[in-house]
Amino acid sequence: MIAPMSKYPFSEIETKWQKYWEENQSFAVTEDESVPAEKRMYVLDMFPYPSGAGLHVGHPEGYTATDIYCRYLRMNGYNVLHPMGFDSFGLPAENYAIKTGTHPKVTTENNIENFRKQIKRLGFSYDWNREVSTHSSEYYRWTQWIFLQLYKQGLAYESRTPINWCDNCKTGLANEEVKDGKCERCGTAVVRKSIRQWVLKITEYADKLLADLDSVNWPESVKLMQQNWIGRSEGASVVFQIDGMDDQLEVYTTRPDTLFGATYMVVAPEHPLVGKLTRGEQKSAVEAYLEATAKKSDLERTDLAKDKTGVFSGSYAINPVNGKKIPIWVADYVLISYGTGAIMAVPAHDTRDWEFAKKFNLPIVEVLKSAVDVQEEAWTKDGIHVNSDFINGLNKEDAIEKMITWLEERKVGTKSVNYKLRDWIFSRQRYWGEPIPLVHCPTCGTVPIPEDQLPLLLPEVSSYEPSGTGESPLAKIDSWVHTTCPVCGGAAKRETNTMPQWAGSCWYYLRYLDPNNETEFVSKEKEQYWMPVDLYVGGAEHAVLHLLYARFWHKVLFDLGLVSTNEPFKRLVNQGMITSYAYQRPDKSLVPTDMVEEVETDVFVEKETGQKLERVIAKMSKSLKNVINPDEIIQEFGADSMRLYEMFMGPLEVSKPWATAGLNGIYRFLDRVWRLYEERTITDDEPSKDLNKTLHKTIKKVTHDTSTLNFNTAISQMMVLVNELYKVQEFPSVIAETLVKLLGPYVPHIAEELWEKLGHKDSLTKVSWPTFDEKLTIDDEIEMVFQVNGKVRDKQTVSKDMDKASALAMAKESEKIQQWIEGKTIVKEIVVPDKLVNIVVR
RNA sequence: GCCGGCGUGGUGAAAUUGGUAGACACGAUAGACUCAAAAUCUAUUGAGCGCAAGCUUGUAUCGGUUCAAGUCCGAUCGCCGGUACCA
Structure with missing residues (x-):
């Protein structure tokens, strides 16, 4: 790394102003009722997990963007709420505790200390008085309280379902924590294990979560991802009678119109009827298959299992439309977690069913007129119905409608809606999380802890090692587990599961509004003053899970009348990596x-x-040794350079590669700005016409681009102005002051220092944003382009607003143009005022 | 495979509604200053041809629409992100 030759004393300046802002509480904000609602802005960053590795260069990107925006808004008279905090429960601290015996609280709080220091060094304008950490008991008291509200609404239930089990972490993982069939944290292959879990009924809000996406200003790609994740589909549920039994098999299908093509059925290995369906000589085969699939991880059941596996159960079902007996198979390509865990297979028109039918020699019946031989390959496109009795000749829509009516009349099926979205497994068998505030009483059942007894504190443990049985380390503390029932006073046991990391981040934006409130999670007045969040900036990796979970909690709180908006985040911007x-x-x-x-x-x-x-x-990674440490950058180039470089690299939303060489250019720019004020004479004169034009153009562009978060082009324009100023030996103070104001949000330390040097007593944070005169931004002379057949052949400077006829005449007078049109026939003449003339010849 | 995003100089990138492609910056080259270097300043810098004026060419590839396409349409290739048999 090339250390720059230090000209301007950034280190001194930055320390000085950070201290000034802190001592003067420059960014502390209150609910000032005199500020009208449209002048109140809530600008939020996704808060970080305070990892031991410290701040990454990715963090300051989003934080700088919101900081610039906030400082800009304040200069424009807005009351701006801009808080920061820490998502401080999480596995790494606990894994570290298991290894070293250090209490996660100690590790976490050290890391927070370090993060806070690193963040402050960048000079962000957070109101630190509102800082929250999700692991503090004053905070998680209210996380527990919100959980109890969900519980009381019937939105939390216990369930024994096969979950992903990591043998290394000795703990269960939610689907979201499994990456490529491996534990997201430690990389161990995940296996399936049944365990008691607390589950939140997010599916009850599926429709609202889907519908309200229309009302938010989010990137289309994120909305689409959430839409796909919720995965609403319309179809029918169809009941198949099992031959020779009273039992029935219910399936969900989006294509009930292909029922005549259903030649067999498949149930998932975990389906409750598997035992009953298994007959006679198939018994040992089925049992062997169940045993084999239980051992398989999701990885093997999906990625690696290109080859379909399955076993015949020995039973048959009756196809309700034609009374035919069709075999019932058990196969793991059917998932217990989607639909009813059973399907009707239509091998002619579904690739998966086709592959399975081919492998096990099951019949394939064409029911949609196909352009291919369905015995050779599946036809998955549309077609007119054939071999389908009363729906023959119909198209897809009509056939589905007619079939559903037919099924409903005979009470063997109904129209139904299904979601890919699954309920949210909410418990973790971990120590370092919010204890779930419930008690299990032998007489009263599951009983919530009275709200006035919250927080339910996380007890001290002697070992952080998971129990290995699937229970959390809390289960090993007898004195904590054994308690009395809040209802009957009898002996009872505490719930030993803790909440997932997502819990704390589901509502932190509400706690910032009123972080010290001891009687409510947030006061109504403060909530109404600030909500919803006007701008939320963070990484795209949270596009689905965090944002969906937070929306879910928010909607529950809204339905309970506890918050006033049905969506938490009005506008979302994802910064690029x-x-x-x-x-x-x-x-x-x-x-x-x-x-x-x-x-x-x-x-x-x-x-x-x-x-x-x-x-x-x-991507930056330790193994590639290409990780950039913000501390080193600040040390060598200063926080202002770091901030400005990250913003100058390219558009906020796209990912861009770090190049320390590029930082030199930014440092050089700031140094040039500094020397401009040190070396040049600042006069009280009126600015020259040309400089004044550049000035007003600059104010215009910086204003526009800052308000739309196009920081890179705003910075370019400021460079243009500075380059212009370097061409003169002295320049008027109005330009000197305006430039400092424009720089303020971007590079606040150097700007404050220059502002003070210009003789101002008040901080730049109290100054109004400059305005521009539109008239002064307009060029009165324009370079007009003359084209022949769309090719530029001449350019001339003309006065603005020249009429079309004179422009055309001028073009034709041009010698260069005459050379190109001489002897040719003019076919067409196009004049775009103040832009160009195009003469088309043949 | 499917869904989403993106392909512009040696590099990061600009380009309101289709209207001068490459602003701004990095790097490079040359010069000034200096004993020398760094820093700084000045000039040049998409490619090809030319002494020059200038000409040709150029926004992943191929094709289309248009007086005019980086921008609109179709196909292909490549890269990045998400996802995983969703019935």
């Missing part, structure tokens, strides 16, 4: 950065072998 360069061998393997040498510009070789490497873009 900051990536890094990595170096790739011809075989596509990556080389750690410290093993690479740049032999000439953009030519890279591997030090050891001399082999030529290609520079590619990759």
